[in-house]
Amino acid sequence: MVAQHERTRSVLTIATRAHGVRLPYGVISSTRAGRVRSWEEKPVIASAVNIGCYVVEPRFLSLIPPRRASGMDRAARLAISRGMRVGEYRTRGEFVDIGDAASYEAALRRHGGRAR
Template sequence: MKAVILAGGLGTRLQPYTTFLPKPMLPLGEKPLLEHLIDWVRRNKITDIVLCVSYLRKTIEDYFEDGSRLGVKIEYAVANRPLATAGQLKTAESLIDDTFVCIYGDSVFNFNLRKMVNQHKAKKSFITMSLHQYKTTIKYGVIETSKSGRVTAWNEKPEISANINIGCYVMEPQVFGLIPSDVPYGMDDVIKKALARKKEVNSFIIKNGFIDIGDKASYKKAYQEFREKLGKI
């Protein structure tokens, strides 16, 4: 089994940090974000990795090379322009011929990936999506009304919860047939197309083991967390 890591995004929400470094190479503790991902994949017994690269790709290729230093085998799939998540995945098609894991390169994961893979196979899924139980508080008073407009309740700053996509999938190689070549294409479009074609799409829900690095605020928070961990060693 191979893991495909999407590491070609521009990281525009993280500028100026990403002006000279691709987002997956931003430091967390003593190593870049992408190395944390590769370590996690290896701990889950997957040692064949495809890195989908584009923006400032030489920085990634020069650092990781063939992966032997980290105990893995790394191949590279190259895009010459931004292709969004699924479009970037499409560049790895020639390197995949079996069930595989697809991971966004802008998060840190620490959950049981092997359990997710086993569930995918047991359910004979076409795609399995990892979802995170996310809770947030609405900062306003939420007013409930009837169909006629009569106010029935006032809920002040209620907490709501939802399962959110965190960018880790187990997929069958036939998924590439849903992705057009060499055009920007989102993973949400792939999932919607799979559902429309009655493909088996299942979820794997986690409560923890996920850190998003989507913008400057979340990166600063994660960076501080990893610094504090180093201080405790």
């Protein structure tokens, strides 16, 4: 990941992984006139998702407000809007979501830890 970050001269490289979510319904595509073009039953919507692992350059850190909470997504969008190079590193590796309290507790149980 670091080698790719350096090779592409990105200010930020975001690790991603393929992830799919199966919709519980059939998806219909139709024309404005109401004629059905296609029907896909319970499709899987696939995308690259952020796994929360980054490589950053020192100048990227200036986009993060000091002494207050701010999401990495905000700083990344700001970098993109300013024309800075933001790279993606796709991995097949495992990751554990800890984005909310329930996921964090599940990760702790799975890996034998406990909250402090």
